Amino acid sequence: PGTTPHIQDICIGRCYDYSQIKYKSVLPQASGSCEELADKFFTAFSHQPPCSLSMAHYQPFMDAAKQALPEDKALFWSGVKQLAHEYAGDGRRFVTLEDTLIGYLVDGLVWCGQGSPPGQNYSRCPSWNDCPLESSESFWAAASKAFAESARGRVTVMTDGSRADRPAYRRDSFFGKYELPFLNKALVTSVDVILTHPLDQPAVETCENGSLVQLMQDVTARGFNFNCEDDPQAILHLLCADDPVIRECQLVTKYMFPG
Ligand code: AVW
Secondary structure, three states, X not given: OEOOOOHHHHHHHHHHHHHHHXXXXXXOOOOOOXXXXXXXXXXXXXXXXXXXXXXXXXXXXXXXHOOOOOOOOEEEEEOOHHHHHHHHOOOOOOEOHHHOHHHHHHOOOOOOEXXXXXXXXXXXXXXXXXXXXXXXXXXXXXXXXXXXXXXXXXXXEEEEOOOOOOOOOOOOOHHHHHHHHHOOOOOEEEEEEEEEOOOOOOOOOOOOOOHHHHHHHHHHHOOOXXXXXXOOHHHHHXXXXXXXXXXXXXXHHHHHOOO
């Protein structure tokens, strides 16, 4: 894919927006200054070949940008990034990785390094499928791990139970590989699953079957409590905002105007 133009300016600008305005009173501040953080981010992959960049390269950035997470607020997602973010409400209800400074600075950007000068490729980057651990994939792996390590109390994961091609829980997803295994056993008490189904699609999996059974086993084997809810009301109401006239969304008016 083509790289993001003005990526340095975007990172610095996002950092000031994050710390001075958007998340100022939502989350604790990071220790590093914006210039310092941007510098650590670009140093991590510059002058490195774009494939096989290890997660360790991003560790100085992660350490400087890391924030303490409020208890019971961490929200992980698999396959439902947009819905999870709508529900999280910019940290108001829940905090996703992309609501933390680490995720916020880089979400949606395309970047990679190269061995030859100037050390960063300003036109194209390999796709995630082209190499084992590409620049931005190792970034998101390291970011996911850091986010999971910071979670405290109850943690929530939102996932999609309607996809025939892809189970709601997969051990090789980012959630399965870099988040669930890195939850702190002393800090986390339970894993609460929100299983969603698009309004017009059948439930291929529910909390009681399919990959959710495996998730329950993996969660309880780590010593956490497991809870799972199919289509909580709050999520139905969010989905209905985009599709208010369909049958599944008519319940509320029945209660308001009985008979
Ligand atoms: P998925 P996963 N921007 O929907 O559990 C771009 O299959 O695998 O669910 N790509 C990203 C981002 C991001 N901000 N974050 C992860 N990815 C990649 C981090 C990921 O590598 C969050 F905290 C995967 O290949 C979620 O709990 C692809 O997006 C969890 O990882 C689709 O993910 C979502 O990863």
